[in-house]
Amino acid sequence: MKTKKYAILIVAAMLAFGLLAKPAAASMITTASWVPDVLSDGTAAGTLNGIGLTLSTIVISPNTPNIGYTYQATTWWNTGLGTSPWAPYSSGDAAVIGTKTSNSTQTIAFTSSITNPILLATFGDANTTLNFGSLPLTLLSSNNATLSGSVITFGAGASDSVNDGFAVMITGTFGPSTPLSFGYSVAPSAGVDSIAITLGEVPEPASLGLAFAGVFGLWIYRRRAVC
Secondary structure: OHHHHHHHHHHHHHHHHHHHOOOHHHOOEEEOEEOOOOOOOOEEEEEEOOEEEEEEOOOOOOOOOOOOOEEOOOOHHHHOOOOHHHOOEOOOOEEEEEEOOOOEEEEEEEOOOEEOOEEEEEOOEOOOEEEOOOOOEEEEEEEOEEEEOOEEEEOOOOEOOOOOEEEEEEOOEEEOOEOEEEEEEOOHHHOOEEEEEEEEEOOOOHHHHHHHHHHHHHHHHHHHHHO
């Protein structure tokens, strides 16, 4: 009889802790939908879980790298080596940011608060960097890109392909009065550069509820055993 009780306890514990350890990548990450835009005005608009987004980047004329443009329903995030480990993503949309200086400021403004967003980037070029200042970063996945402190650098192997990218979680809460800003730099000899980006949010893992159910089951069993 004791053996049976212990077996039930072990199964319940495995349910709780096993599901809690389930990687977030198993759940779909909600990514932004961007409004179609082929204007060279250095801005783009979109939404993420009902939150309005306004992207501000540099303006270059003529706009050969498509800076400020948006692209809809691409396969970039789900197939690129730098971002696909955390697929699937809800939207294939992307917006393009650019630089032509040592530190062009990029800004994303929000209509409501968002916490710990995920930034996805692809089509990185060698020896370009994204500097997030003092913001804490967690590099979730990457290909030909590395993180040092709060700076992400595309290495010598990056060649402006869909596989040259990364997914990074930015720790912090952003909103109407606290936009997300970061610097984007290119080597002076490279001239103008651009990359495609989007923002995402990680949903609460569906397994979390089941894990709590496992813990609750343990509590119920222990109470019944005492009674």
